[in-house]
Amino acid sequence: MPSPEDDAARESAPHIDPQDTPDGACYLVLGPWTAAELTAQPAWQALTLQLNALDAGAAGTALWDLRQIGQLDHLGAQVLWDHWGRQWPDKLEVLPPQRAVLDRVAQFSADRPEAPVPGLRENFLSLGEGVLKVVDHGADLLALVGRLLLNLIKLVKNPREGPWRDLSGHLYHIGATALPITALVGFLIGVVLAYLISQQLRQFGADAFIVNILGISLIRELGPVLAAILIAGRSGSAITAQIGVMRVTEELDAMRVMGIAHSYRLVMPRAMALAIVMPLISVWTTIAALLGGMLAADLVMGVTPSFFIDALPEAVDAANLTLATAKSVVFGVLIALIGCHFGLRVKPNTESLGQGTTASVVTSITVVILVDALFAVLFKSIGV
Amino acid sequence: MSDTIVDIRDLSTVFKNGKKEAVIHQDLNLRIERGEFMSLVGGSGSGKTVLLREMLGLEAPTRGEITVLGKPAAELGKRGAARRVGMLFQHGALFSAFTVLENIAFPLRELKTLPDSLIREAAMVKLQMVGLAPEHADKMPADLSGGMVKRVSLARALIMDPPLLLLDEPTAGLDPESSDSFCALLRSLHRDMELTVVMVTHDLDTLFELSTRISVLADKQVIVSGPPRDVIAFPHPFIRHFFLGERGQRAMELLREYPFTV
Numbered sequence: 001m002p003s004p005e006d007d008a009a010r011e012s013a014p015h016i017d018p019q020d021t022p023d024g025a026c027y028l029v030l031g032p033w034t035a036a037e038l039t040a041q042p043a044w045q046a047l048t049l050q051l052n053a054l055d056a057g058a059a060g061t062a063l064w065d066l067r068q069i070g071q072l073d074h075l076g077a078q079v080l081w082d083h084w085g086r087q088w089p090d091k092l093e094v095l096p097p098q099r100a101v102l103d104r105v106a107q108f109s110a111d112r113p114e115a116p117v118p119g120l121r122e123n124f125l126s127l128g129e130g131v132l133k134v135v136d137h138g139a140d141l142l143a144l145v146g147r148l149l150l151n152l153i154k155l156v157k158n159p160r161e162g163p164w165r166d167l168s169g170h171l172y173h174i175g176a177t178a179l180p181i182t183a184l185v186g187f188l189i190g191v192v193l194a195y196l197i198s199q200q201l202r203q204f205g206a207d208a209f210i211v212n213i214l215g216i217s218l219i220r221e222l223g224p225v226l227a228a229i230l231i232a233g234r235s236g237s238a239i240t241a242q243i244g245v246m247r248v249t250e251e252l253d254a255m256r257v258m259g260i261a262h263s264y265r266l267v268m269p270r271a272m273a274l275a276i277v278m279p280l281i282s283v284w285t286t287i288a289a290l291l292g293g294m295l296a297a298d299l300v301m302g303v304t305p306s307f308f309i310d311a312l313p314e315a316v317d318a319a320n321l322t323l324a325t326a327k328s329v330v331f332g333v334l335i336a337l338i339g340c341h342f343g344l345r346v347k348p349n350t351e352s353l354g355q356g357t358t359a360s361v362v363t364s365i366t367v368v369i370l371v372d373a374l375f376a377v378l379f380k381s382i383g384v
Numbered sequence: 385m386s387d388t389i390v391d392i393r394d395l396s397t398v399f400k401n402g403k404k405e406a407v408i409h410q411d412l413n414l415r416i417e418r419g420e421f422m423s424l425v426g427g428s429g430s431g432k433t434v435l436l437r438e439m440l441g442l443e444a445p446t447r448g449e450i451t452v453l454g455k456p457a458a459e460l461g462k463r464g465a466a467r468r469v470g471m472l473f474q475h476g477a478l479f480s481a482f483t484v485l486e487n488i489a490f491p492l493r494e495l496k497t498l499p500d501s502l503i504r505e506a507a508m509v510k511l512q513m514v515g516l517a518p519e520h521a522d523k524m525p526a527d528l529s530g531g532m533v534k535r536v537s538l539a540r541a542l543i544m545d546p547p548l549l550l551l552d553e554p555t556a557g558l559d560p561e562s563s564d565s566f567c568a569l570l571r572s573l574h575r576d577m578e579l580t581v582v583m584v585t586h587d588l589d590t591l592f593e594l595s596t597r598i599s600v601l602a603d604k605q606v607i608v609s610g611p612p613r614d615v616i617a618f619p620h621p622f623i624r625h626f627f628l629g630e631r632g633q634r635a636m637e638l639l640r641e642y643p644f645t646v
Contacts, residue, residue, distance in 0.1 A: 034467075034545060035467055035492070035543070035544040035545050036467035036468075036544065038497075038498065039467070039492065039495045039497045039498060039544075040497070041497050044497050044498060073545035073577070074506065074509055074510065074513075074545055075492075075498075075502075075506050075544070075545065078502060078505055078506050078509060079502065082502065082505065097576070100576050101576070101577075104509065104513060104576075105509050107512075108508065108509040108511075108512035108513060109505055109508070109509060347526065348480070348526050349480030349481060349524065349525070349526050350479075350480045350481055351480065351481035
């Protein structure tokens with residue numbers, strides 16, 4: 001026998017009380033049929049069971065009595081309407097306010113056409129779309145480079161009107177604040193590298209060559225690339241996010257209306273700042289890595305720092321330094337341009353902003369490594 | 385259940401900015417009864433929106449308490465809050481990564497109880513209830529006009545048919561025609577769904593057309609709260625300036641034409 005509490009719980013939940021009358025079946029709709037009640041898991045399960053159990057044959061002819069319902073809102077009406085197969089039952093007793101709610105649901109319930117499943121042709125076309133998109137990115141980037149060049153000429157002609165304050169801000173934010181992290185990463189990489197190499201060199205008794213290996217690899221390759229990857233992750237994403245948010249908040253449009261070119265005010269200072277900062281950071285990272293390597297070499301192999309410093313100029317040709325610096329300038333400009341490019345393409349919604357930032361970082365790191373490989377192939381006979 | 389929907393007692397709000405303190409509300413008291421359409425009016429910076437945000441539990445008052453639907457306002461942000469309160473934000477606050485229909489269905493879908501088909505139908509009904517055509521269902525918020533954003537936002541606020549609806553400048557930024565139809569929509573919803581509505585607005589037409597009660601925020605308090613006619617008669621410089629200026633006179637024509645029935 002159900003306890004009084006069970007009864008009370010059932011009374012307070014939306015339910016249907018089927019009754020037999022001389023005129024046929026009568027369904028009393030009782031309880032609060034509101035979104036708040038219906039979305040409670042137990043109530044919804046109980047109600048679905050009950051609705052499914054109702055005699056399908058009698059449903060069409062039965063009398064639906066809603067007059068004693070606790071509350072009826074649009075979701076409740078929707079449930080009933082769906083159960084009736086989206087048509088009015090033959091016999092229905094409702095009060096005017098409930099009728100109004102049901103009317104509205106009846107009026108607006110409509111099937112939404114499902115999106116068609118893409119076929120072979122659509123897939124083929126979307127492939128073409130993808131290719132065109134890549135071409136579009138390339139063209140955009142090329143246009144950005146061209147505009148940067150024109151802006152630089154404009155700046156040389158009229159240096160007083162340049163965005164110098166912006167430039168100094170970017171120099172600080174991209175350069176100075178990146179010093180600790182690049183030094184730390186560089187130092188640790190130097191230590192790790194020296195430890196690994198020392199194991200191998202000791203087998204050949206070629207301990208002194210650690211200076212050559214560390215010197216060439218760190219100064220020529222790892223220093224600039226490591227610094228560029230760190231800056232791409234740190235500042236490339238920041239550039240995209242800054243410019244992207246400016247798109248979302250219509251700041252870019254406001255700027256354009258004032259007659260200030262995005263490429264002059266946003267892209268050029270960032271590109272210039274990165275072109276200046278990148279070689280400096282690269283040298284800084286290289287020095288930290290060499291310090292780490294020197295320390296580890298001293299600890300593991302007994303190669304003293306004074307020997308290390310003496311041997312370094314002989315092991316590493318000065319041309320390597322020039323090459324590293326030139327490489328860094330290119331990396332810096334590329335990171336800035338890619339960051340700005342993706343930032344300017346952001347559409348005014350949050351999802352596009354996230355995608356743009358991700359794409360920017362991934363692209364700039366990939367491009368940095370690609371260009372580094374290009375440099376390695378082109379200048380393979382210089383400085384080694 | 386008592387018939388007081390919102391009860392604000394001895395509320396004080398102080399914003400600290402560095403060493404400066406700005407007192408927004410001081411010992412503010414306000415009660416909102418079931419079925420009222422109450423408008424909050426006040427000058428810029430008088431703390432109307434802050435009061436609304438405090439009712440929603442988005443900001444904590446410095447002192448005093450706010451009870452919404454019998455519970456402290458701070459508890460509103462919990463799971464299923466959409467079944468108690470619907471909020472129409474000033475700029476819509478639609479989720480830009482979702483389509484219109486997904487936006488409207490979001491509060492219902494998050495509860496993970498009802499089947500998808502029912503949720504979609506319920507959202508479609510709300511979409512059309514606020515006067516949008518079904519073909520707008522798959523658009524993204526970025527492709528909508530200002531008026532449509534407001535409508536979608538209203539549909540989202542109403543998806544769970546909450547007893548309390550808060551509106552922050554519902555007609556700001558709408559052209560007169562869509563503003564009128566938005567007002568008509570709000571009035572019919574208020575009447576048909578027995579909603580309690582709290583509205584912040586500067587638009588006098590909207591104010592007179594919809595409110596059953598006007599509360600005026602000035603001098604860090606509610607200086608007067610009552611039916612529009614009583615409020616206009618209250619002697620205070622802000623009210624004289626706000627209602628009886630040139631704009632006010634024009635809007636008052638409305639008041640004479642549509643006598644108020646509560």
